Amino acid sequence: MKFPNPHTLKQIAQLIDCSxxxxxxxxxxxxxxxxxxxxxxxVFVDHxxxxxxxxxxxxTIVLINKEVDCPDGKALLISDDPFRDFNKLSDHxxxxxxATSNISDSAIIGANSVIQPNCFIGxxxxxxxxxxxxxxxxxxxxxxxxxxxxIHSGTVLGANAFYYKKRPExxxxxxxxxxxxxxxxxxxxxNCTIDRGVTGDTTIKEGSKLxxxxxxxxxxxxxxxxxxxxxxxxxxxxxVEDEVTIWGQVxxxxxxxxxxxxxxxxxxxxxxxxxxxxxxxxxPAQEARAEMKEMANIKQIPDILQFIKSKK
Numbered sequence: 349m350k351f352p353n354p355h356t357l358k359q360i361a362q363l364i365d366c367s368x369x370x371x372x373x374x375x376x377x378x379x380x381x382x383x384x385x386x387x388x389x390x391v392f393v394d395h396x397x398x399x400x401x402x403x404x405x406x407x408t409i410v411l412i413n414k415e416v417d418c419p420d421g422k423a424l425l426i427s428d429d430p431f432r433d434f435n436k437l438s439d440h441x442x443x444x445x446x447a448t449s450n451i452s453d454s455a456i457i458g459a460n461s462v463i464q465p466n467c468f469i470g471x472x473x474x475x476x477x478x479x480x481x482x483x484x485x486x487x488x489x490x491x492x493x494x495x496x497x498x499i500h501s502g503t504v505l506g507a508n509a510f511y512y513k514k515r516p517e518x519x520x521x522x523x524x525x526x527x528x529x530x531x532x533x534x535x536x537x538x539n540c541t542i543d544r545g546v547t548g549d550t551t552i553k554e555g556s557k558l559x560x561x562x563x564x565x566x567x568x569x570x571x572x573x574x575x576x577x578x579x580x581x582x583x584x585x586x587x588v589e590d591e592v593t594i595w596g597q598v599x600x601x602x603x604x605x606x607x608x609x610x611x612x613x614x615x616x617x618x619x620x621x622x623x624x625x626x627x628x629x630x631x632p633a634q635e636a637r638a639e640m641k642e643m644a645n646i647k648q649i650p651d652i653l654q655f656i657k658s659k660k
Contacts, residue, residue: 349525349547350378351441357409357423360390363440364433369415370423376409379437381567383585383603384548390437392430431513435523438547442525445471445489458495470506476532487528488544494532500560502539505530509546509566509584522546524566531555531572537562543584553590565602577614589624611636 526545607624
């Protein structure tokens with residue numbers, strides 16, 4: 349997420365009441381999660397296990413809970429609770445904006461697009477030309493929808509990321525201020541849920557088709573011309589490359605990549621990245637032919653045991 353205007357390190361430190369290491373006028377342009385940071389961004393880290401990753405990332409400002417050696421060309425914000433202060437910045441730069449109508453006055457809807465009754469379209473939503481948004485669809489603030497997109501009833505675009513920190517008193521939510529971006533010629537079935545990015549975008553690229561009852565997690569990118577069948581659940585920060593086919597009830601963990609033109613059979617559990625141009629099945633996912641051959645061999649075990657007994 350980029351700020352509306354550049355800020356200085358000192359201004360950001362004053363907003364969250366913390367100390368800093370670096371020039372007062374060190375430029376701060378935005379804030380992002382580590383997988384999408386760019387120079388000028390703030391990234392937060394609150395566990396020693398991830399200090400090096402954050403300090404060596406593309407981010408030039410690190411919000412951290414310990415004063416450490418500051419890499420050249422970067423700055424530090426020293427906080428006793430970076431998670432809390434990252435949320436403070438989210439609230440400051442992207443505060444919740446209460447809706448006063450079913451379709452916000454700030455929404456932009458293109459020519460020949462149809463919005464059926466009982467839809468909710470939030471602030472600053474952009475919908476392209478020739479779209480059909482069926483009844484009872486909810487499109488949260490800042491979503492961007494391309495041309496000739498169809499979204500069926502009950503779908504929700506832009507709900508919060510499922511991202512929590514465990515505290516002694518319960519779970520603390522990392523606030524979501526990113527977007528959902530749907531490109532041209534995408535079809536989305538009924539009762540799908542596509543979560544907004546924490547600070548970046550959750551993206552469905554051109555020509556992809558989603559069946560009913562699919563969950564797409566925060567900051568995930570679905571490539572071009574993908575087919576995803578019913579009841580698939582994809583966690584956050586996943587990259588699904590172009591022309592991937594995912595059949596029903598597949599579950600996918602966070603942070604993995606599914607390669608171009610991969611095919612994933614129904615009820616597969618994806619726990620690590622998968623190469624493209626291959627077919628997968630099983631839990632954990634393996635190449636389908638090898639998995640099926642193994643299962644066929646296992647089925648022969650009773651006959652083998654019976655044969656051994658007969659020779660005694």
